[in-house]
Amino acid sequence: MSLPAYFPELKAIPAELKLALASEIIALGFVAVENSDPEAEKEFKLVGSTLLLKSIADTFEIDLLNELKFFTPTGKAGESFELPISAPDAKAERLLLVGLGDQSLAALRTAGATVGRKVKGKAQSISTFCATSDANAIAHAISATMGAYIWNLKSGPKPLKPTISLSISTLALQRALATAAAVWRARDLVHTPANIKTPAWMAANAKAVAKERNISINVLAGKELALFGGLAAVGNSSRKSPPRFIEITYVPRGKAKSAAALPHVVIVGKGITFDTGGVSLKRPYEFMTAMKSDMAGAAAALATLSALPDLQPQVKVTALLMCAENALSGTAQRPSDVITQYDGTTVEIINTDAEGRLVLADGLGYALE
16 A cells, blocks of 8 residues: 555554664653542653563663653643653663553544654654553554644655654554555645646546555546536536546455445545635635635545555445535526436525535435435
């Protein structure tokens, strides 16, 4: 599986001192210890392998808890404190102490984001030992990756790729990698500006994903959209960027012949690559500046399908991406127009800025067939 631009290198490592010392930054988790006496001084404990924690303390000749207390921590998820460290033959030069809150999955995600942000856009390595089980490590790894998320079209020097190592099994890392790469891909699609991200561009990206992941795809355009009244009414407003209907289907490995017997999940994604509001132009104009993101539903649907061949859920899944640009032009739909949706329902247009429900209605009608 090819990975998006700037995606960090993820590694699975055991909780061993030698491997920890090979990273420039070592991240350790801590939590507050419950105390029945409200007047007592707040106590904390480090989380993870007792042997690793002792080895780190001995190697760098520091009292980890004493150093932590210097910062007056609270223990809330995501708070962090950095210590300079040095030892012969150790690449590690910083120790990052990260709060884990109640150690729930949500807390491990928050801590992971803190870890990822520490190396975002840098050619640095960090090893995190905050998660102590594969279930927690998957959530932690995904958030650490997304904490390092970066999207860039600027001229000049490009961001660098960090390396994030985690105490996690190889299988769990593969699941985390598949999910994180899908979320990263969705974010990249959303951030891409509308002068690049046309419906045809979305279709090209979907075809690339389908080819790489060996899943089926069908794209309709032009006269092939005659039955899609909502998608055509919205998308025909832009002759430069006409609409596309994109259907992508995943079937579990080895189940192609029995796919009809599988449960079938259909995801319909709104794919408005830019939304001016049409004739019902958005006011004030500031409301329009973020409208390159009005295709986030289609991005999420496409990204989901891209992850499924790795995750192998035993269901058939189809994503319908309803891609169009809602432009202001001589061919744009008007208030009082009446259109016929895919399922035969007629709809009177009152406000052309309500375009999302029109394209989604076509997708839902198609999905019910």
